[in-house]
Amino acid sequence: MHHTLVALVEDKPGVLNRVALVFRRRAFNIESLTVGRTSEPGVSRMTIVLDSDQTSAERVTAYLYKLVNVLQVEDLGNVPAVARDLALVKVTVAGHDRAHLLRVVDETRAHIVDSGEQTMTLEITGEPPHVDGVIARLEPLGIVEMVRTGQVAMRRGDTALSAAQYIAG
Amino acid sequence: MESGESHCEAMGNKRSGAQIIWECLVHEGVSTVFGYPGGAILPAYDAMLDYPSVRHVLVRHEQGASHMADGYARAGGGVGVALATSGPGATNLVTGIATAMMDSVPMVCITGQVPSKLIGYDAFQETDITGITLPITKHSYLVTRIEEIMPAMKEAFHLARSGRPGPVLVDITKDAQQAFLDWEWDPSPVKLRGYRPKLEVPRSQLTKAVELIKASRKPVILAGQGILHSGAMKEVRTFAERINAPVAMTLLGLGAFPASHPLNIGMMGMHGESWVNHAIQEADLLLAFGMRFDDRVTGNLKTYAPNAKKIHIDIDPSELNKNVTADAAIVSDLREALKDLLDVVRPADHDQWLKYIASMKGDSAVRDIQSLPDNGHLYAPHVINDIWRITEGKAIVVTDVGQHQMWEAQYYKHDEPRTLITSGGLGTMGFGLPAAIGAKMAKPDAEVWAVVGDGGFQMTQAELSTAAQEGVKVNVAIINNGFLGMVRQWQQFFYDGRYAATPLRSPDFVKIAEAHGLMGLRVDKRPDVAGAVQRAREAEGTVVMDFRVEQEDSVYPMVPAGADLDAMIRRPQSVLVETAADPN
Numbered sequence: 102m103h104h105t106l107v108a109l110v111e112d113k114p115g116v117l118n119r120v121a122l123v124f125r126r127r128a129f130n131i132e133s134l135t136v137g138r139t140s141e142p143g144v145s146r147m148t149i150v151l152d153s154d155q156t157s158a159e160r161v162t163a164y165l166y167k168l169v170n171v172l173q174v175e176d177l178g179n180v181p182a183v184a185r186d187l188a189l190v191k192v193t194v195a196g197h198d199r200a201h202l203l204r205v206v207d208e209t210r211a212h213i214v215d216s217g218e219q220t221m222t223l224e225i226t227g228e229p230p231h232v233d234g235v236i237a238r239l240e241p242l243g244i245v246e247m248v249r250t251g252q253v254a255m256r257r258g259d260t261a262l263s264a265a266q267y268i269a270g
Numbered sequence: 271m272e273s274g275e276s277h278c279e280a281m282g283n284k285r286s287g288a289q290i291i292w293e294c295l296v297h298e299g300v301s302t303v304f305g306y307p308g309g310a311i312l313p314a315y316d317a318m319l320d321y322p323s324v325r326h327v328l329v330r331h332e333q334g335a336s337h338m339a340d341g342y343a344r345a346g347g348g349v350g351v352a353l354a355t356s357g358p359g360a361t362n363l364v365t366g367i368a369t370a371m372m373d374s375v376p377m378v379c380i381t382g383q384v385p386s387k388l389i390g391y392d393a394f395q396e397t398d399i400t401g402i403t404l405p406i407t408k409h410s411y412l413v414t415r416i417e418e419i420m421p422a423m424k425e426a427f428h429l430a431r432s433g434r435p436g437p438v439l440v441d442i443t444k445d446a447q448q449a450f451l452d453w454e455w456d457p458s459p460v461k462l463r464g465y466r467p468k469l470e471v472p473r474s475q476l477t478k479a480v481e482l483i484k485a486s487r488k489p490v491i492l493a494g495q496g497i498l499h500s501g502a503m504k505e506v507r508t509f510a511e512r513i514n515a516p517v518a519m520t521l522l523g524l525g526a527f528p529a530s531h532p533l534n535i536g537m538m539g540m541h542g543e544s545w546v547n548h549a550i551q552e553a554d555l556l557l558a559f560g561m562r563f564d565d566r567v568t569g570n571l572k573t574y575a576p577n578a579k580k581i582h583i584d585i586d587p588s589e590l591n592k593n594v595t596a597d598a599a600i601v602s603d604l605r606e607a608l609k610d611l612l613d614v615v616r617p618a619d620h621d622q623w624l625k626y627i628a629s630m631k632g633d634s635a636v637r638d639i640q641s642l643p644d645n646g647h648l649y650a651p652h653v654i655n656d657i658w659r660i661t662e663g664k665a666i667v668v669t670d671v672g673q674h675q676m677w678e679a680q681y682y683k684h685d686e687p688r689t690l691i692t693s694g695g696l697g698t699m700g701f702g703l704p705a706a707i708g709a710k711m712a713k714p715d716a717e718v719w720a721v722v723g724d725g726g727f728q729m730t731q732a733e734l735s736t737a738a739q740e741g742v743k744v745n746v747a748i749i750n751n752g753f754l755g756m757v758r759q760w761q762q763f764f765y766d767g768r769y770a771a772t773p774l775r776s777p778d779f780v781k782i783a784e785a786h787g788l789m790g791l792r793v794d795k796r797p798d799v800a801g802a803v804q805r806a807r808e809a810e811g812t813v814v815m816d817f818r819v820e821q822e823d824s825v826y827p828m829v830p831a832g833a834d835l836d837a838m839i840r841r842p843q844s845v846l847v848e849t850a851a852d853p854n
Contacts, residue, residue, distance in 0.1 A: 111464060114412070119404065163588035169409045169429065170466045170539050264463070 103132055104151040104158040105177040105184065105254050109264045111170040112138075112145045120147060120171070123164045129157055133251030144172065144264045148253045172264040177254050184254040186229040189214070190236065191222045193243035202242065211237040220245060285453040287446045288317035289382065294423035295324055300351050302327065302342060302711050304335040308355025309395055311382030313447035327711065327740055330732035332359050334704040336366020337730070338392045341705030342373050342616045344691045345499075345666055346712030349376045349430050356382045357395030360441070361402065361718040364700075365698060367437045368406040372695025373522060374499065376435035378426045385445040386414040400441050408436030416449040420456060428460040433467030434586040459498040469585070471610050479581045479598040480614055486555035486579070489515040492538065495522035495694075496560015496584060496604050498687050503527070505608035506559060513704070514522055516627055518546045520561045521679055522694040529663075529683035535627055539567040540829045541676040545630035547835045550575050558582045560604045562594040564695070569835035583607045587633050648796055650674055650749045650819045654681040656799045657719060657747060665717040666691065666709050669701030670726030672756040674749035676825040678721050688783055700729030707737050708745045717745070717807065724750040724776045731782065737785045737812040745806045746814045748779055751821045759824045763839065783814035794818040 110116050117136060124131050132150035139146045149160055155178065158191060162174045177184075194202065194216070206223060215222035225235045229252055236247070256262065278289065285293065291314050295303065304327045307315040318326060329335040332354045339350030350370075354363050360381040370377045384393040400410045409429050411422040419442060426438040483489065497506050503526055517527050518538040527534055536543040538550060547569075550556065556578045561567070568574045571593060582589075582596035583604050586765050590599040600607050654677050657665070661682050668691040669675040675692055682849050684690045691709055693701040706720035727748050737744060749755075758772040783790030789809050793802045793816070806813040826841035 115400070118401070122404050160588070160592065161594075163590075167586070167588055169462055169465045 102152070102154055104153050104155070105182065105252065106149045106151065106158065106161060106165075106256060107175045107262060108147045108149065108165055108171055108248045109262065110145050110168075111172065112143050113170055116168075116170045117147075117162070119168050120149075120165065123161065123168070127160065127164060129153060129161055133145060133249075135227045135251045135253055137153045137253070139264075141264055143183055148251070150252050157233065175256065175262050177256060181257040182254050183257055184228055184252050185226060186252045187234050187250045188225045188236065189222060189248050190225065190239055190244055191246040192239050193219065193245060194221050195219050205238055205242070208260065209238060213233055221243060277790065283452045283454060284450055286313065286317060287368075287419050287442070287449050287451070288313035289320060289443065290416065290419045290451070290453055291423065291447070292317055292321040292324065293453070293455060294420055295351065296321060298423070298427045299348070299644065300324060303351045303353050304329055304338040304342070304708065305353030306332050306335060306355070306359060308357075308359045308382065310356035310384055310444045311359070311380075312355075313444060314353065314380070314382065314442075316449075317561045325711075326353075327707075327736065329704070329736050331502065331730070332362030333365050333700065334707075334730055334733045336363045336377070336379060336735060337698075337701050337704035338708030338711070338733075338736075339377050339379070340366055340370045340373075340701075341668055341691055341708030342712040343370075343375050343377055344373075345688055345706070345709035345716070345718075347688065348712070349378055349427055350708065352377065352379045354379070354381050355395065356384055356399070359395075360397055360399035361472060363400065364406070365700075366674070367403055367439065369693050369696045369698040369701060370437040371406045371408070373693065374435050374495065374538070375437065376430040377437040378423075379437060379439045381441045382437065382447070383412070383441045383443045386443040387445070389414070389443070399441060403439050404537075406437070407439050408434075410439040413442040413446055415439060416446050416451045419446060420453070424456070424460050425462060425798050428462075429465070433465075434584075441632055467585070469602050471607050472600060475598045475600045475603075476607070476610055479600060479611065482555055482579050482581055482598055483513060483557075483611075483615055483618070484659055486618075487620070488553045488579075489513065489555040489557060489620065490553040491515050491517040492520065492558045492561050493517050493523040493527045494520045494559060494561025495526070497523060497526035498560075500585070500604035502559070502605035503687055505605055505612065507531070507607050509612060509615070512612065512615060514620045514624070515557070515618075516549060516620075516624055518542070518550060520564070520567055520694075521692065523561065524679060524690045525684035525687045528685040533624075537679055539564075539835075540569070540831070541825050541827070542678065542829075543631075544827050544836075544838050544840070545627055547829065547838065548630050549627045550578075551834075551836045553823045555743065556580045558584070558594075558596075559608075560584060562589045564793060565593075565831070568593065569829045569833055569837075572833045575835075602659050617840070646795065648794055648799070648819045649823055650677045650751070650817070651681050652796055653737055653747065653749060653793075653799055653817045653819065654678050654721065657803055658682040660800060660803045661717060661719070665689070665719050666713060667719045667721055668692070668702055668706035668709050668744075670720075670722035671697045671699045672723045672754070673751075673823075673825050674721055674723045674755070674758065676756075677749070680825075682721075699726035700724075702726055703730050703744075703746060704733045704736075706746070707733060707740070707742050710742050710744050718743075720746045721746050722746065722748055723755060724748055724752065724779075725754045725774055727779075728776065734782070734786045734788065734812065738788055742783070742812065743810065744812050745803075748814065748816050748818050749819055750776065750779070751819050751823070753821060755764060755823075756825070759828075761826070762822070762824065764830070779814055779816040783812075787811075789813040790816070792816045792818065
């Protein structure tokens with residue numbers, strides 16, 4: 102089962118290393134881990150998708166809190182949340198009916214972001230299952246290269262996750 | 271200010287990074303540092319001469335420094351400090367850091383690092399020590415600029431001693447030590463955004479706990495090392511007496527609740543008392559105070575205390591519901607939680623339950639073996655029991671790891687907190703002698719014994735030189751059975767008695783002592799134990815005693831790893847009859 106956790110962490114050297122270590126050290130499997138800036142200076146946000154059951158999500162949360170640089174952890178497993186994943190997929194053009202290809206692109210809400218003589222590069226954004234579905238449809242056409250960002254997620258509604266309450270000093 | 275020695279006075283507020291390290295140590299109240307010099311830490315060593323109020327103990331191997339700092343912290347209750355150079359100096363600290371991490375010991379390790387411009391270039395004696403120690407430190411710092419030294423040092427001490435204590439590493443580049451800065455001590459308290467060691471006692475869980483206590487007829491208190499960290503000895507005692515509940519001890523908890531207290535039923539776990547393990551298995555409520563349900567304590571988790579509700583109080587949230595699911599999980603300082611509980615918990619009477627536990631002791635309660643007959647052979651329990659009697663149970667005993675460690679826990683009864691110092695979690699052989707030297711430094715007026723095996727002693731026996739050079743007196747009792755005894759015992763029980771690599775030929779320990787200018791004594795008969803112990807106590811310096819004990823004795827009872835807690839291997843009938851009548 103997949104489980105999504107969001108961690109607000111201090112933007113300091115080695116923090117990614119410390120977080121990653123928790124998973125290795127405690128033998129938890131990570132499906133994806135993304136890191137990026139937030140609107141708050143000095144605060145980074147990690148979205149961690151775990152291959153786990155509920156118990157180990159709780160354990161991970163507890164261990165993450167042990168890290169001095171971790172400010173807040175939110176478990177999105179049991180709350181309504183928006184999740185997005187982005188994929189870039191390079192598919193073979195040659196040997197296909199171009200009209201069929203464009204129809205697939207259109208039906209799957211993918212975007213053509215680049216095209217070459219032999220290939221076409223598509224961008225797919227959406228809920229992770231949607232991205233999975235599009236990729237499954239593209240596979241028969243011949244995928245020559247693919248990258249996914251891993252999931253980012255945010256809780257729905259007015260509740261906002263912020264590290265503002267943990268002001269230094 | 272204690273610092274500001276003459277060399278510094280001429281400098282006004284100007285300080286080198288190296289001096290700032292010592293200024294910080296002085297401000298943090300450090301009076302003793304254990305270390306070993308080398309290239310990348312040379313500036314700090316040079317500056318050390320400007321700060322004579324801090325005593326530096328030159329060890330023989332950096333592992334000794336980290337174990338000494340550990341023993342110093344455990345005996346004295348403060349923060350232990352170890353100092354080493356980059357590369358091999360730093361990596362040699364690692365075993366001691368891991369030991370301190372597993373047993374939650376407050377420690378700050380300062381290492382020199384190659385100049386910041388050389389980091390990443392595989393410079394001479396460069397190693398990524400913050401990387402190496404990431405999983406075995408509470409936190410760590412790589413300091414490359416002089417301005418960062420004071421904040422890192424202040425935070426390191428704060429982190430090491432607060433919350434659940436632990437080791438913190440501060441790695442400081444040589445150029446940061448050599449730089450100069452207009453410097454002043456910042457007395458403001460440390461604040462860290464993501465670190466909240468003080469936690470409110472959760473009311474709802476407290477209420478639940480009170481109900482569970484009220485409903486219980488067969489409670490057992492599990493007393494762990496958290497009691498010492500929290501300073502909750504008095505509260506635990508008041509609480510146990512209030513609800514009239516038996517108290518079972520973890521290995522690291524020994525001393526946190528007096529062994530001689532009528533409610534103390536003894537140690538639990540793999541080599542715990544049989545009746546204690548039975549009591550836990552039959553209990554209807556476990557009150558876990560500052561302990562973490564280690565596998566050596568629970569045995570098979572699936573069958574552990576099947577009828578018991580659990581109240582778990584610990585300051586580390588990640589310990590709750592880790593091994594055992596708690597019915598009331600109280601994340602807080604133990605002392606605070608117990609104070610709140612004592613406000614509302616009413617006296618209870620569990621005399622029947624206590625009587626029942628006492629009846630399980632039956633005729634197997636002989637841990638006082640002074641007057642038991644013997645066959646002329648010397649048994650390790652005899653030696654430890656005699657040391658306990660002669661020191662009137664008042665010594666600080668530091669052990670190594672193995673059979674002697676378990677016999678110490680069984681036969682030396684600790685009434686006072688911080689009088690048993692032992693590597694419980696990591697089980698580090700070689701810990702005993704250096705940790706004992708550290709303990710003696712923290713408690714110079716205390717009588718300190720190192721009870722070690724012939725195997726573990728040889729791992730760090732070089733520190734005898736440290737003891738001799740520093741004029742530190744510890745009494746070293748080598749329980750010498752010519753085997754790596756605990757491994758031999760496992761081979762006997764679980765590997766068909768195939769003694770692979772466990773027979774051990776040792777040097778003449780008496781001569782080793784004498785080569786250091788120390789007294790050495792050999793004892794191989796029971797009647798000679800008391801005299802030797804007394805001679806050692808009266809001698810001025812460190813004494814090494816070689817107790818030639820029965821070679822193939824085993825520690826009983828024993829719960830095999832992973833077995834049910836009440837499935838114990840018991841001692842076969844022998845001269846050291848565990849089941850003989852108590853002479854008292």
